[in-house]
Amino acid sequence: MIKHLPALLIVIPLLVAIITPLIGRINRALSWYTATITTFISFVISLSLLKTVLEQGRISYWMSGWEPPWGIEYAIDYLNIFVLIIISFMAFVGAIYSKKNIDIEIDEEKKPFFYSVYLLFVTGIMGMTVTGDIFNIYVFLEITSLSSYALIALGKKRQALLAGFNYLIMGSIGATFFLLGIGYLYLMTGTLNIADLAVRLPEFYHTKAIFTAFTFLAVGLLMKLAVFPLHFWMPNAYAFAPSTISAVMAATGTKVAAYVLIRVMFTVFSLEFYAQAPFNIQYILLVLAVAAILAGSIMALAQTDIKKMLAYSSVGQIGYILLGITLMNTNGMIGSLIHLLNHALMKGTLFLVVGAVVYRTGLTSIENFRGLGKKMPFTMAAFTIAALSMTGVPLTVGFVSKWYLSVASIEIGMWWLVPIILLSSLLTAIYFWRIIDNVWFKPALGEEGLEHGHDNHRKPKSNDAPASMLIPTFTVAMLCLVFGVFAYGPVSLAEKAAMILLK
Amino acid sequence: MIEILAKYNYWIVIILLCTGLYGIMAKQNLIKKIIALNVFQTSVLLFYVSMSKIEGGTAPILLNHGHGVQPLFDNPLPQVLMLTAIVVGISTTAVALSIVMLIYRQYGTIEEDQILELNKHND
Amino acid sequence: MIDIAIPLFLVVCGIAVLFVRGLFSSIMIFSVYSLVMAIEWVRLNAVDVAITEAAVGAGISTVLFIIILSRTKYVDEGKHMNIPALLVSVSVAAVLLYGTLDLPNLRDPNIAPNTHVTPYYLEHSYEETGQLNVVAAILASYRGYDTLGETTVVATAGFCLILLLRGSNRRQGTKDSQKRTGSRT
């Protein structure tokens, strides 16, 4: 069975997702256990695959037993195992966390279907990650997208509906562009297998058709990735979705989109393509990345709702990921990959914390965070750690990625990127500091006579989130520190991935 | 004739695609947006299906398999891909429409500008 | 000639769908559009796809649209040009046209899709899968995994519908007249 782990990785959550509503019919509470155990199994399988990849290199699994390029291949190398570990872990964390969170955000009788769709979402993102066939990416992308549209629209406030709808529109446009790009590639090369494409594509690099193909693939993915200025679906989607979903989507959804972008840019296409392209693609993407970094940070500053602020901050962070990709050198790629990990951990933590706050107070305005340090000390400690990591403080994982990005910028002579990275770090520090300030150094709203939306009977005593929320949140926050101090592990894996990609 | 047909469907695809795209962005009515999205998606389907056709080819069904010379077959692969894509399209439409229904239920309208207006009031 | 006329009619329908006044006529024209699309695909020998499109586009979608339409109220919108949207569409068109310039000719038996990968299917599908319809062979076997994904997409859509629509918390009482701002429960 070890040989079949790549297939089982996807098939197990898929089939469990399908039967979850049936399990839920026996007992609704069972669906949570099902989802948690399944995501845990996926995580364990990912770890086992990591071991195999480290020992043997690239894994290739032939679906239906057909040899690629005729059949669909599952190809796992350093790059996607890296992403896979992140997303399967975060999906697992999200599943544990959802137990209490869902109690207040989803109707009781819908729980089995919620977990079913949640598992389908997880299946989709993992499927996109491990597949070696570009059309198969599209199929799993749609599984992911469909489930995420519904999950977002589930949010309690009615704005969630429009947010879900807009995401659906943007997601569909993005996916269709991606499909169009695949069509161009197929028309020129006749194959859909990524490895085969990589072999057959170089002779067409100079053609206008391939350039167009690249454009549509890239634009489609940039939409999914919510790169500025294609980000506008994201803030509302993250702001109004149920907290678990905001956290899991922020931690995994954009990561996978970034992964596919890297895969397309450096495996399907190669560095040679960018040298031959009629436009300077690197420059264009670089401008986008820098704009995203700055705009995201500035817009985050202007927000009064924490979830929106985090969403805009994601726009900026995605800019970093894109920046690393765009620099097209090893250190940049390492920076980008580490930032994937980093952003998954810290943004995951932050959204999980917000979910816990919503669970306790029901509010998401930044004002509402006043005095929470006394009420929810551990949750807020996790928040503070993640915020520090966002800022890029040394010994957090946020520092590692920014360090690599800076090194890479200098390496290719773009020293001016360093001040930009710094400026955005500073802005990040400012908008997080507002909250940390509220959390630790200001009395709670009710105690100041401002009664706005505050339950007076709630004592300012320690009333931290329930353990099923607190433990996952705190664990992820701690990982921000662990990987900040022992960055060597992920960095060496990312380095191997980068070496292969940029060969 | 063949010279025209060689590129003709590309142009049709482009026109349809851009009409759809314009509709998605410009229309305020959510249902119209979805219809436009469908036009947009089907244009890509047309693109794929167009490339499956070969001049003088027949549908890829091996009726006289093993009996003498095989006829020239059209390319089945794009057709297969598009079967999947159509299904994806209708699934998306179904989810989209159900969200629209809920939106109507909550806001009493399916015009985007009015919804945004209501959101502003209620925030 | 008909190969030129049908796509042209398609374009006419496509544009009319969006610019005709009234949603119902729009949906009807969309139904026609789907049918014409199916006919075009029959012309292109893609019978499976055509049947599916006819069932989906002209059938299910139309019914769905009408169901939804009957549940909602349509306010006729003014016809004003949306310039940014137009610019975006035109620029997308420009990129596409640019890319089309050196795309291989359609209907050419020697282009890459017809010389790589596909010949293998045409030659081996019967021996390897026992299927005479190569489309079915690819669909269910060579790319069977995609089809599993496709089925999952359908099931996902089903679950999403249930998740969104089923349940007691979305009753009439929660319209915008409702006092509690933005909260649905």
Next chain:
Amino acid sequence: MNKHTAGGVGINPTEKSPTVTDQDKDIIKKTVTKFLLPFIQLFGLYVIVHGELGPGGGFQGGVILGVSVIVYALVFGLKEAQQRMSVKTKDLLVSSGVLVYGGIGVIALLFGGNYLQYNVLLPDPKFASTIGIMGIEIGVGITVAAVMITLFYETVRVDDND
């Protein structure tokens, strides 16, 4: 809630108090439907399994099967339809279709093949493939039909709450 804004087209899922002539029409409608439905369904099944030879397959057949139930619901009313095909059964079918598909893949694993590798299922690979493909087409058909019904049940059902 005005159901007839869209040019008078509306689905009538719920029974209205029919006049006498309406009832006569209803009887004709119902009889014809009752007579036709088995054929439609048979045709649906045929399309599902005969994809091997001509156009057609699980998806198209599934749509036809689904439509047959929808037609039944249109003619006899939602409640009647849900007695024949209950929501629970339908939910079960949505799941079971994919389960059949995925299950065949898993069985292939147990037989020592790769996932979804049908030709290991039986000694004769060609026949095994045919059986496997038929199996998955049935799976697709079940799910598609069930989701079609879901589409109808759920969109119309919500309206009942008004």
Next chain:
Amino acid sequence: MEIIESARPVYAILVSLLAVVLISFSGKSPNLREMWTMLAALLKFGLVVSMLPTILAGKVIEYHVTRVLPGLDIAFRVDSLGMVLALTASFLWIITSVYAIGYMRSMDEHAQTRFFMCFAIALSSAMGVAFSANVFTLFVFYEIITVTTFALVAHEETPEAIKGARRYLAYLLGTSIFFFLPAMFLTYNYAGTLDFAGQGILAGKASYTIISIIFVLYIAGIAKAGMMPFHSWLPAAMVAPTPVSALLHAVAVVKVGVFTVIRILLFVFGVDLLSKIGLGTYLAYFASFTIITASIMALRQDNLKLRLAYSTISQLSYIILAVALLTPSGITSSMMHITIHAFGKITLFFVAGAIYVTTHKKNVSELNGIGRQMPFTMAAFTIGSFSMIAVPPFGGFISKWYLIMGTFEAKLIPILIVIVVSTLLNAAYFLPIVYAAFFKQPESGEVHGIKEAPALMVAPILITAAGVLVLFFASPLLLNLVKIAVASALGGIY
């Protein structure tokens, strides 16, 4: 130079972190909580002192904790320079803790648990800075100090406290992110390492222009050293409770700042390199400007703590000026002044706090005749001021003596004038306070007779004041330690 592998510096850092945990769990029982603080302070001092013989024997203690990235290590290295700071900080933590307990209890302050926790973390980090083996480790601890002391500055949670704390944070974090971090980054980029080395690591690795840029970035980035124009966080931080001000202005923050400057100048750039480019001279003049300007501004302050704050700014620049001379005496002076100024200034702040606790007076103009009411306290104040002015036989004289020798060695006569002028200014803003306290009549209605602050506060004041005296007479002990550092910085010439 003999290197000894030992985790003792790590223990010295960890001991107060452990105390943080214990403090956080014993918030309900103040006595237990403060026992942990005292225990940690004593233990830490003991650990530091236990390393002293090794260092005095000319050896170095090293400990490598972990490698974050290639080139970025968390590693510790105890040498004589670090020892100077560590000894000063850990000793004064004991004293400050006693004082803080007295102060916080008399003022009945809120959130005392948080206060003592942050205090302990700040001290841990100060040790971390002192024992850092490379720029990265130093930077990390430097930042931790900023963040934890923010909580201390904002302690009162009044609007003005928050405002002051914000400015404090903005200056310190802003400069370190914008200048220090890029400087470190460039250093790594050109030198390929961040480990401190006796002769610097940048020599020959980059052009003079780039080295100058890095130099400017470092100097601008270390705002904790209080150089103008990034000095105004210091007066802003005066909203903090007095023990914090004492800690900030004598031990943890500002001394870490100047220590970092010395560390970077001597062990990243190296004396030779700086002399070759002539950057030291520029820095010396720049520091002179701060010395004079800050002294003049101090003259104009009526608020006692603010006056002390500007005095601090001026005194810190003495240290920078001294090291910028790049001569043996100059460097000696700078290192000694770290300790000497620490004792002097902490005394003065303690006094300011004691006056506030007893009489609730904050301003210089209200202090007429206070010497009669609080004779011990004001005697200590006098000692502290004299040390600031550099009157023998107080510690301040020693460091200024070496400074003057340093200017002769460097042949920078204008600097000498600066020193003279600033000494006069020092006298001008300290002596009137002493005069008023002892010789002016208190305003009518004032309490007569002796009414000192609580013993827990007076005792520390007397101890530090005595320390100022001791430092003069026992200066050879300190000198021995400093000599080793100077020798390693100058390659054994001294």
